[in-house]
Amino acid sequence: MPIAGLTAAALLSNGAARVVERFRLAGWPEVMSALASTGPAGVIDRVRQAEASGGVPSDDATITHCTAFTAPCVRVRR
Numbered sequence: 001m002p003i004a005g006l007t008a009a010a011l012l013s014n015g016a017a018r019v020v021e022r023f024r025l026a027g028w029p030e031v032m033s034a035l036a037s038t039g040p041a042g043v044i045d046r047v048r049q050a051e052a053s054g055g056v057p058s059d060d061a062t063i064t065h066c067t068a069f070t071a072p073c074v075r076v077r078r
Helices: 028-054
Strands: 008-012 063-067
Touching: 008 028, 028 063
Parallel strands: none
Antiparallel strands: 008 063
């Protein structure tokens, strides 16, 4: 996807990414939709529920969700 088409971006720690990578509760497009509707707390809640039901120790879970880009993105190469 061209940078100009971005409407949102997210950074997930490995603990938060468990929703996709370990527990397979959603794919990345579904995670982005969930972030738009329930925010980071909703996604982390799903991870915590999966950890609890699977008897898996919890890991750090951090999400940064960026929206409302107002300036064009600038690409810098050095």
